[in-house]
Amino acid sequence: MSEHFRLDKGGLINRSKKISFKFNGKKYFGYEGDTLASALIANGVHLVGRSFKYHRPRGFFGAGVDEPYAIVQMNRNNEVDPNVRATEQELFEGLEAKSVNCWPNVDFDIGAINNFLGKFFPAGFYYKTFMWPKSFWYKIYEPIIRKAAGFGAASIKHDKERYEHKYEYCDLLITGSGPSGLASAYAAAQNGAKVILAEDKSRFGGSLLTSEVTIGNQSGQEWAEKIITELKSMPNVVVKNRSQVFGYYDHNMLVMSERISDHLPKSEKYIPKQRLWYIRAKEVIISSGSIERPLVFGNNDIPGVMLSSAAKEYLKIYGVLVGKKPLVFTNNDSGYETAIEFKKNGIDPIILDTRKDPNSEIIKEAKDLNINIKLSYVVVAAKGYKKVNSADIAKISEDKKKY
Amino acid sequence: MLHIKCPHCGLRSQNEFSYGGDATVKRPELNKDVSDKDWDNFVYLRKSPRGKHLELWQHISGCRQWIKVERDTLTHEIFKTLKASEEA
Numbered sequence: 413m414s415e416h417f418r419l420d421k422g423g424l425i426n427r428s429k430k431i432s433f434k435f436n437g438k439k440y441f442g443y444e445g446d447t448l449a450s451a452l453i454a455n456g457v458h459l460v461g462r463s464f465k466y467h468r469p470r471g472f473f474g475a476g477v478d479e480p481y482a483i484v485q486m487n488r489n490n491e492v493d494p495n496v497r498a499t500e501q502e503l504f505e506g507l508e509a510k511s512v513n514c515w516p517n518v519d520f521d522i523g524a525i526n527n528f529l530g531k532f533f534p535a536g537f538y539y540k541t542f543m544w545p546k547s548f549w550y551k552i553y554e555p556i557i558r559k560a561a562g563f564g565a566a567s568i569k570h571d572k573e574r575y576e577h578k579y580e581y582c583d584l585l586i587t588g589s590g591p592s593g594l595a596s597a598y599a600a601a602q603n604g605a606k607v608i609l610a611e612d613k614s615r616f617g618g619s620l621l622t623s624e625v626t627i628g629n630q631s632g633q634e635w636a637e638k639i640i641t642e643l644k645s646m647p648n649v650v651v652k653n654r655s656q657v658f659g660y661y662d663h664n665m666l667v668m669s670e671r672i673s674d675h676l677p678k679s680e681k682y683i684p685k686q687r688l689w690y691i692r693a694k695e696v697i698i699s700s701g702s703i704e705r706p707l708v709f710g711n712n713d714i715p716g717v718m719l720s721s722a723a724k725e726y727l728k729i730y731g732v733l734v735g736k737k738p739l740v741f742t743n744n745d746s747g748y749e750t751a752i753e754f755k756k757n758g759i760d761p762i763i764l765d766t767r768k769d770p771n772s773e774i775i776k777e778a779k780d781l782n783i784n785i786k787l788s789y790v791v792v793a794a795k796g797y798k799k800v801n802s803a804d805i806a807k808i809s810e811d812k813k814k815y
Numbered sequence: 816m817l818h819i820k821c822p823h824c825g826l827r828s829q830n831e832f833s834y835g836g837d838a839t840v841k842r843p844e845l846n847k848d849v850s851d852k853d854w855d856n857f858v859y860l861r862k863s864p865r866g867k868h869l870e871l872w873q874h875i876s877g878c879r880q881w882i883k884v885e886r887d888t889l890t891h892e893i894f895k896t897l898k899a900s901e902e903a
Contacts, residue, residue: 663817
């Protein structure tokens with residue numbers, strides 16, 4: 413299958429190394445440096461799962477740890493791994509994953525009938541309905557309910573992987589390797605402090621990788637690379653990627669999970685799959701950046717509706733278009749960055765901005781690029797079922813009494 | 816996890832210590848008549864203060880000494896640590 417949504421150039425993926433993988437039994441191709449999510453989007457696959465109760469179609473919403481929808485069942489080295497975020501799983505040769513919470517398959521899911529029967533499931537439905545007849549419980553109700561509950565299926569085999577944990581002490585722990593994280597790590601390290609720099613993703617640089625900035629006379633990305641190389645050469649600095657700091661406890665005790673082998677087809681001998689770090693830091697800098705907050709409108713859970721920051725990340729890092737007719741709905745300037753990226757790659761976006769009369773440099777830039785901007789407009793509802801195909805939009809009325 | 820400064824060993828993690836309760840409780844004096852109420856007070860009744868609290872800890876995986884720790888029960892801030900023999 414060809415990659416219709418992959419751009420001819422751009423992105424930080426290694427285009428010289430093609431990788432094949434399977435999703436729901438079907439074979440696809442991606443490149444080294446892809447995540448499962450970016451490779452699937454490149455292949456035009458947006459339907460990856462079903463929602464918990466009503467089995468509504470689910471696609472990709474974010475591009476990283478914030479992903480709420482694209483949760484898949486992984487098969488790696490003959491072991492199953494449930495509830496893996498497709499946006500976090502890096503692609504490796506022979507990766508196999510499948511959708512969860514759907515039967516017989518994600519495209520045709522019998523459970524989706526709940527979506528139309530929702531009216532008949534009021535609060536308390538389960539408690540009242542499954543009471544009688546009493547003899548039905550063990551043979552009929554319970555097995556069906558158990559089958560319907562939960563997303564991924566846990567492995568019933570003994571886990572043969574190695575997991576380690578270790579203690580570490582440092583003067584400064586920095587979570588996130590964006591511009592502020594890198595700058596503070598560099599400054600502290602040059603003054604001789606013992607520094608641990610943790611980055612959740614596989615690539616260092618954070619927002620520098622997706623935004624058009626220059627630091628000094630270098631691009632943000634080059635600057636990040638230079639700083640990271642220098643930090644790695646310093647003996648007083650520990651630089652870790654694929655390491656998520658997920659807990660901050662009393663007296664600066666932090667916990668970090670390092671994913672050592674999750675991105676490899678199988679763990680090397682004597683190398684653990686994951687390592688848990690207990691870090692006692694003197695000082696902590698949380699430079700994790702922020703996660704974009706979604707806007708609310710009807711059917712904003714349809715596959716194809718996603719965060720604009722995620723769309724930008726797929727474009728800039730993976731060279732993947734999340735769609736060919738993007739509609740950017742925003743209430744601030746960040747949506748314009750995404751729209752400009754699309755425009756630069758030959759795609760015509762439409763921007764809907766809730767603001768009446770916004771003014772800034774980036775808006776001017778968007779206007780100069782002839783991007784269609786509709787001010788004081790909102791999305792009322794997205795349309796489509798398995799993939800968004802249109803949206804109802806409306807102008808905000810001047811007097812707010814009427815709709 | 817708390818970071819407690821043992822007066823004998825230095826800063827160590829909480830999981831090296833075990834908690835020994837309120838350090839201000841005094842045992843009734845020996846060889847004297849003690850009322851049931853006083854025994855009850857000594858054995859069972861403890862205050863549960865919100866704020867500064869002087870408590871006993873044993874450095875069980877270290878020097879095995881009992882120490883006194885003045886800790887804020889709300890913020891877990893540790894103000895000072897003393898040897899068990901020292902008065903706060």
